[in-house]
Amino acid sequence: MKIAISGKGGVGKTTVMALLADKFQKQGKDVLVIDADPSPHMAETLGIDNIDELKPIAEMTQMLSERAEKTPGSPFYQINPKVDDLMDKYMIKHKGLRLMVLGAIQTAEGGCACPENTVLKRLLTKLLLSPSQVVLLDMEAGVEHLGRGTIAGVDHLLIVVIPTNSSVRTALKIQKLASDSGIPKISFVGNLIQDEEDKVFLIEALGEKPAAFFSSYSAIRKAERKNQPIADIIDQLGDAPDLLINYLMAQ
Numbered sequence: 659m660k661i662a663i664s665g666k667g668g669v670g671k672t673t674v675m676a677l678l679a680d681k682f683q684k685q686g687k688d689v690l691v692i693d694a695d696p697s698p699h700m701a702e703t704l705g706i707d708n709i710d711e712l713k714p715i716a717e718m719t720q721m722l723s724e725r726a727e728k729t730p731g732s733p734f735y736q737i738n739p740k741v742d743d744l745m746d747k748y749m750i751k752h753k754g755l756r757l758m759v760l761g762a763i764q765t766a767e768g769g770c771a772c773p774e775n776t777v778l779k780r781l782l783t784k785l786l787l788s789p790s791q792v793v794l795l796d797m798e799a800g801v802e803h804l805g806r807g808t809i810a811g812v813d814h815l816l817i818v819v820i821p822t823n824s825s826v827r828t829a830l831k832i833q834k835l836a837s838d839s840g841i842p843k844i845s846f847v848g849n850l851i852q853d854e855e856d857k858v859f860l861i862e863a864l865g866e867k868p869a870a871f872f873s874s875y876s877a878i879r880k881a882e883r884k885n886q887p888i889a890d891i892i893d894q895l896g897d898a899p900d901l902l903i904n905y906l907m908a909q
């Protein structure tokens with residue numbers, strides 16, 4: 659299963675992904691988290707402190723251009739060893755979780771044809787998964803990145819939305835672009851919900867019920883301020899993380 663997350667800036671994308679990473683891992687899944695935000699901070703949210711050892715793939719421009727040139731145009735769906743070995747090289751392991759940081763991907767105007775993007779796209783589409791594997795892709799805010807290759811091969815896009823007009827506008831724009839680009843399943847996740855009115859607002863504005871509603875938790879704010887991994891406080895968040903994970907597993 660490959661799940662990507664999107665939404666307006668600061669709505670809680672990285673937080674929700676870190677919660678999912680923890681829950682999937684507790685379900686016995688082999689979890690790979692890919693931080694595709696040009697200003698990555700998934701490592702902190704997961705509590706990984708030796709992140710300096712990990713170089714973002716996008717910074718390896720020389721290596722990426724060489725790979726792009728050597729990529730054969732095979733029509734068969736198979737793991738290209740030239741991409742497959744990157745998995746081990748550019749990944750950090752932490753308490754059973756694996757994290758890969760893509761970094762800032764160069765883009766050209768009017769759609770990117772740069773070699774870096776070609777290799778990254780290939781990497782994401784060629785990640786062959788067994789049922790016990792889950793890839794979680796944390797992305798930058800907004801809609802611009804949806805035209806790039808990073809979202810290729812994703813099975814399910816989660817759009818995090820908070821109960822404000824501007825967040826809903828971005829969420830609906832993302833939904834439209836994602837559905838145009840052929841992502842098979844797209845769902846909303848409500849975050850920073852304070853009351854029933856917030857839920858009703860989102861359901862009406864989005865035209866559908868989000869897959870889960872997360873409240874505004876003081877436990878999350880406190881953990882963030884103490885640089886504490888989100889997994890440490892997950893038990894204080896009620897049943898929302900479980901509801902979301904069950905929903906995703908049922909797809």
Ligand SMILES: Nc1ncnc2c1ncn2[C@@H]1O[C@H](COP(=O)(O)OP(=O)(O)OP(=O)(O)O)[C@@H](O)[C@H]1O
Pocket residue numbers: 665666667668669670671672673674695797798799849850872873874875876878879882
């Ligand atoms: N349900 C919640 N309750 C309380 N605080 C939250 C909740 N969700 C997120 N936060 C806090 O809100 C802030 C923004 O969250 P987060 O970094 O996950 O958002 P983001 O969408 O990934 O942001 P960016 O667009 O910058 O990548 C963080 O400080 C996080 O701890």
Ligand SMILES: [Mg+2]
Pocket residue numbers: 671672673695796797
């Ligand atoms: Mg983020």
